[in-house]
Each structure stands twice: as structure tokens, then as C-alpha cells.
Amino acid sequence: MSTILRILRFTRSLTPYYLAIMAAAAVVTIAGIAVPFITGAATDTVVDAVGSVSGGSGIPDGAIRTVMLLALALLAASLVETVVSNLGGYWGDVMSERMRAILSTRYFEQLLALPQRYYDNELTGTIVARLNRSITEITNFMKTFSNMFVTMLMTTVAVLAISVWHYWPLAVLLLLAYPAYLWLTALTSRKWQRIEREKNEHVDEASGRFAEVVGQIRVVKSFARESSELDRFSGHFGETVRLASEQSRYWHTMDAVRRGVLNLIFFALYAMIFVRTVTGHFTPGEMVMLIQLMAMARQPVQNLSWVVDTAQRAAAGSRSYFEVMDLDPAVVGGEGSRPRELEATAGIGDADSERPAVRFRDVDFGYDEHALVLDGVSFDVRRGERVALVGESGGGKTTLINLLLGLYAVREGGIEVAGAGSDLAALRRNIGVVFQDPSLFSGTIAENIAYGRPEATREEIEAVARRAAVDGFASKLPDGYDTVIGERGMKLSGGQKQRIAVARAMLKDAPILVLDEATSALDTKSERLVQAGLDDLMRDRTSLIIAHRLSTIAEVDRIVTLRDGRVDEIGSPAELAASGGIYAELLALQHSASKADRKRLKSFDVIG
Structure with a gap:
């Protein structure tokens, strides 16, 4: 009853x-x-x-x-x-x-x-x-x-x-x-x-x-x-x-x-x-x-x-x-906090480049009750800055991104994001994401590009499609941008799907960009096309990057290296190349011909 x-x-x-x-x-x-x-x-x-x-x-x-x-x-x-x-x-x-x-x-x-x-x-x-x-x-x-x-x-x-x-x-x-x-x-x-x-x-x-x-x-x-x-x-x-x-x-x-x-x-x-x-x-x-x-x-x-x-x-x-x-x-979701609005900090200059867009403060996190994946992680990302996250596989790079998006609650510490607003929806509206898996839906190419901004006009959709090199293959399809791509985009190649994902992030035009190994699964030709779109997307935008190529990492403003869930070093590529830390080790491994060193390089999810 x-x-x-x-x-x-x-x-x-x-x-x-x-x-x-x-x-x-x-x-x-x-x-x-x-x-x-x-x-x-x-x-x-x-x-x-x-x-x-x-x-x-x-x-x-x-x-x-x-x-x-x-x-x-x-x-x-x-x-x-x-x-x-x-x-x-x-x-x-x-x-x-x-x-x-x-x-x-x-x-x-x-x-x-x-x-x-x-x-x-x-x-x-x-x-x-x-x-x-x-x-x-x-x-x-x-x-x-x-x-x-x-x-x-x-x-x-x-x-x-x-x-x-x-x-x-x-x-x-x-x-x-x-x-x-x-x-x-x-x-x-x-x-x-x-x-x-x-x-x-x-x-x-x-x-x-x-x-x-x-x-x-x-x-x-x-x-x-x-x-x-x-x-x-x-x-x-x-x-x-x-x-x-x-x-x-x-x-x-x-x-x-x-x-x-x-x-x-x-x-x-x-x-x-x-x-x-x-x-x-x-x-x-x-x-x-x-x-x-x-x-x-x-x-x-x-x-x-x-x-x-x-x-x-x-x-x-x-x-x-x-x-x-x-x-x-x-x-x-577990006890803890999710990202909140960035608080004003005394002593920070007026220039946009000096004001942080993202701040991690003593962040602890674990997927279960005992083991910590992140332990006391703290760093800032300034507005318009490109910051790469580098560390061994399982070291917490993707976890940081998940926490930034509010997908999990921080166990201890806190994350502050400019424009986070009062709820998770406001936070996520201010962050554009390109994942390793493009995660497309079964609609048309145009619908997938406009997923983050469904009110966009057709002209806006096609404009970002050209910038992301989507137009090159979409225009050859029988129905163009109205072509239905199947579940998870199964009718497209990996490179084509990733270019749509880049166009989707471009159209959203969020002030903060997250790239989670966005080109790691692509062949060389597709990667060049997608990377060109990513470079365009990152221009004048705050970017957090998990990259799998040293050439990409070398072009960022700063690198945050992670070791066993802790921040090991923070600095520019030139500074860390001379510090003897993880990034310097990666550069050395890149030039080594031994199988052991090449295997060690792969443990960082990085290739030369």
C-alpha cells in the first residue's frame, strides 16, 4: 500500500x-x-x-x-x-x-x-x-x-x-x-x-x-x-x-x-x-x-x-x-567542495595577464575513502596563460581536470575559478573542453558543433568549422553539415571527429579551455589539422593542457609537473629544462635510443 x-x-x-x-x-x-x-x-x-x-x-x-x-x-x-x-x-x-x-x-x-x-x-x-x-x-x-x-x-x-x-x-x-x-x-x-x-x-x-x-x-x-x-x-x-x-x-x-x-x-x-x-x-x-x-x-x-x-x-x-x-x-558525490568563484587577492596587479583565472589551493582528493590521488596540490593559472600538466600515467593530471569541471568534490582544500558563479552550470559555461575521446552524439555535424551553444546561427557554425578544418571533409559529404554521423560519430574517422570537437569548443567560446590529450589518438596528418585548430582556439585564452607530445609542451607558458599526486615543479619550459626534474628527464629520454628509456618515456603518456 x-x-x-x-x-x-x-x-x-x-x-x-x-x-x-x-x-x-x-x-x-x-x-x-x-x-x-x-x-x-x-x-x-x-x-x-x-x-x-x-x-x-x-x-x-x-x-x-x-x-x-x-x-x-x-x-x-x-x-x-x-x-x-x-x-x-x-x-x-x-x-x-x-x-x-x-x-x-x-x-x-x-x-x-x-x-x-x-x-x-x-x-x-x-x-x-x-x-x-x-x-x-x-x-x-x-x-x-x-x-x-x-x-x-x-x-x-x-x-x-x-x-x-x-x-x-x-x-x-x-x-x-x-x-x-x-x-x-x-x-x-x-x-x-x-x-x-x-x-x-x-x-x-x-x-x-x-x-x-x-x-x-x-x-x-x-x-x-x-x-x-x-x-x-x-x-x-x-x-x-x-x-x-x-x-x-x-x-x-x-x-x-x-x-x-x-x-x-x-x-x-x-x-x-x-x-x-x-x-x-x-x-x-x-x-x-x-x-x-x-x-x-x-x-x-x-x-x-x-x-x-x-x-x-x-x-x-x-x-x-x-x-x-x-x-x-x-x-x-562525497563530502568536500567543488569549484567556487575566484576570490579577490590583495597585491595582484591590474593587468589581466597577472590576475589568476584558476587557482588550486592545497587540494586533496581520492576516488575511494583511503588512497589519495592528489595530495596538497597548489598552483595558479593566470588569465590568457597556457599551462601544461605533465606527469606519469596515473599521476593525477586528468583528475585535476575532473575536479576543475566539478565532476567530483574536493576532499580537502579548494578550487577557485573566475566566472564560476554560484552553481556548477555557471562554472561549466565558462570552461570549454576538448577530450581525447571526442564524445559526439548521433545527430548531424552541425548539431554536434552547436552542442555547447545551440542558439548559434548556421553562419557561426560554418565559420568555426572552417577554422577547425571541418569544412574540408563536411563539404564533400552528401548532406554537408546536415549529415547524420551515427552513434558516437561512428561514420567519421578519428581525426574528423576530433576536428568537430575542436569546432564545438570554438563555438562555445568559453574564457577557459581544457585540452585533455586532445590529439593523442590521431595519426600525424590528422594531428596537424587538429593542432592548427587548437592553436587558433587557445589564442588569447586561458588554457590547461594535458599533452602527449613534447613539441606541444615546449610551446606553453608554464609547466606544472606532478609526481605521486603532488606538485613537483612549476616553471617555464626553459626553466624546467635546466632544473633536473621530470621535464628535464623527459627531454633526456627523448634523445635516448635505449628501449628502457623509450619505455620510461611512454609511462609519462608522452612521445617525442
Whole structure:
């Protein structure tokens, strides 16, 4: 019941639909209850007429007119039931789709609000599978429940009241039927839900792996892993078959017990009605009416089984859904602070080049509770300055970028950014990013370029495309900038995708630029084209660069070297070349011909 109440609170905007569906169900129920009374009256009229004819008195006056009116009443009840039930069905269909839209939108909104740390521990396919399964089960249940609840309630109350009026022991037996059936159903519920949770876990894991394999299909095929991935996938669903078999066997065994008890109770009810009719306490019409009412009373009891089944599925589905909705982004992201507005600092000159754009102050950070990836990192980046981050692989370079973007919370210390504003959205509007992975979407080239500034005109899009050398290949495509590039830009080469990523950052025109190994995966020709665009993009802009070529590092204003998560040195390329530190070591390794030195150079993610 708590699940139903929570869903109702979560979708309170649908209350008019719930009320309309319940009103329609009430009308249908009233029309249905009227049928036994009409049939009973018709039975008594027919029996009296048959008795009169058999006794030689002829057909009673008005008998034909009465049965015709009763037949018309049955037609009217049937028509009302037909029209109103379909109207309720229409409202139910619209309500369920609106509910799907509400639940899906809020789920997506919550996912967008959750920090990067949440996605570090979840498979994309699992997140999607959870959405589809949970919302389907919730909407199916709510649509059914809103249609059946009023019908079940009104039918039960009406039949009990009529039974008390005619013969109170009938009502007593009916009152025994409902709790007995519910009690037996409750016995079934706990084990059923436990098995359902296990099934859902297997389905979610299989769906998550499915999405991952499809997204990495080239790797799967290259390593000839198709059969092992298929075995893993089918193994999960094999487990769901085993669990479903156990679950179904248990459910149907209990269902047989429930129905057996119900059959005994209704046997007693029918026996009483027949005996009371034979002894003259009920007329034939009353007997027909009561039998039909008992049949109507039996339907809600039997429907309880189906309602409980769908309710359990909805409860299991909503549990997964609300587990995500109940997550507090601040708690998931961990304790600590994210970048804030740069504070004014006394003694700094008025010249823009002297004022910092980014400041790291004694930053500590770790991806888990114990190990530190960054330990006491402090440095400033002045406005318009190009600063390269250099260090061994795993030394914290990309982590610094993730913290600057507010993807994770700093454990200790702080980060200040000019124009950070009061929230993460304001911060990120002031930072342009070109990652090693271009991370394109499945739309057109123009849409991908304008992703950071969707209001941009076509002229602005094409202007940055020319600056980033996108026009050279886009103009040769059949649909030009309107060419759909496929999921993650799969129809384009690595160099083409990266040039679009550069154009995207150009169009955003943010004052701070982050380049996270933006050309490391490119061939020499593509790198020259992309690097030309990057040089144009970095002009008169504050830039933080993780570069993989010494030639790129040598052209920056300053270098920050990292060793074991700490700042080792800060200085210009010329200063650090003579200091004997990491950068000097890289220069020496560049000119070495030994395999050991070349291997050592690769550990820095740097090539000569």
C-alpha cells in the first residue's frame, strides 16, 4: 500500500485522470449490479406467466410489456457499460502514457543531477534497463488498479449489503472469503518478491552487459569474444528461467490452495441459496439474482490474485526506481567542495595577464575513502596563460581536470575559478573542453558543433568549422553539415571527429579551455589539422593542457609537473629544462635510443 501511495504522491498531477477512471469504473459497476436485479425480475415475470398459461388462465395482462421493458433495461445497462468502460479505457491509456512521461522525465532529471561518482559504479545498460522495466511495471499496475479498485470495492459492498438484506449468513460467508484469500496471498508475497528481485538483478546485469558489448562491438570481434559474451548473456537469462520456474511453481501451488478454499466457501453459498429457494424462502427470480451476485462477488476475490501479482511487480519495479530517485547528489558525490568563484587577492596587479583565472589551493582528493590521488596540490593559472600538466600515467593530471569541471568534490582544500558563479552550470559555461575521446552524439555535424551553444546561427557554425578544418571533409559529404554521423560519430574517422570537437569548443567560446590529450589518438596528418585548430582556439585564452607530445609542451607558458599526486615543479619550459626534474628527464629520454628509456618515456603518456 505504501508503494501505491508513494506513486500517487509522485504523480499527483494525474489526479483528474485517476478520479475520471474511478468514476467510469463506478458507473460500469452500477450497470453490472443492475443486471442481476433485471434478470431476477424477468425470471419472476416469466415464471408467473408460464404458471398462468399452464393453469389455463392465459398470459397475464402486461406480462409481455413487462419483459420487453426489462429486456430494454438489460440493453441500456449493456450499452452504458460498453460506452463508459471504453471511455474509462481511453482515460487509462492517456493516464499511463502521461505517467510514463512524468516518471521517465524525473528519472532522467535525477540522472543528470547525480555526480560522476554514481556513473563510475553503474553500467549504462543497467541504468536504461532499470528505467524501462520499472516504469513499465509501475504504469501497468496503476492503470489496472485505477480501473479495478472502484469496481472491486463497490461490487463487494453492494453484494454484502444485498446479501444481508436477503439472508445474513450469506454475508457472513462472503466476509470469511475475503480475509482468507488475502491471508493466503500474503503468505505467498514474501518469497515471490525475493525471487522477483533476483530475476531483476540478472536482467539488469544482462542488459547492462548487452549495451556495453554493442557499444564495443569492434573490440569484441577483434578479440574473438563473441561466444564468451553470448554465454555470459545467456547465463543470466538461464538463471531468470530457473528462478521463474521456481517462482511460478510456488505461486500456482498457493493459487490452487487459495482457489480451493474459495470453491468450498462458494459451494456453501450456492447450497444455501438453492435450499432456501426449494423451501420457499426465495423466489426463482431472487435465486437467479443472488447466484449472479455471488458470481459477481467471486470475481473481485479472484481478481485479488492478479492485482497482488501486478502490485508485487510494481513494488519490485518501484523499489529500483525510487532507489535512484532517493539518492542525494551531494551524498553520492562525497563530502568536500567543488569549484567556487575566484576570490579577490590583495597585491595582484591590474593587468589581466597577472590576475589568476584558476587557482588550486592545497587540494586533496581520492576516488575511494583511503588512497589519495592528489595530495596538497597548489598552483595558479593566470588569465590568457597556457599551462601544461605533465606527469606519469596515473599521476593525477586528468583528475585535476575532473575536479576543475566539478565532476567530483574536493576532499580537502579548494578550487577557485573566475566566472564560476554560484552553481556548477555557471562554472561549466565558462570552461570549454576538448577530450581525447571526442564524445559526439548521433545527430548531424552541425548539431554536434552547436552542442555547447545551440542558439548559434548556421553562419557561426560554418565559420568555426572552417577554422577547425571541418569544412574540408563536411563539404564533400552528401548532406554537408546536415549529415547524420551515427552513434558516437561512428561514420567519421578519428581525426574528423576530433576536428568537430575542436569546432564545438570554438563555438562555445568559453574564457577557459581544457585540452585533455586532445590529439593523442590521431595519426600525424590528422594531428596537424587538429593542432592548427587548437592553436587558433587557445589564442588569447586561458588554457590547461594535458599533452602527449613534447613539441606541444615546449610551446606553453608554464609547466606544472606532478609526481605521486603532488606538485613537483612549476616553471617555464626553459626553466624546467635546466632544473633536473621530470621535464628535464623527459627531454633526456627523448634523445635516448635505449628501449628502457623509450619505455620510461611512454609511462609519462608522452612521445617525442
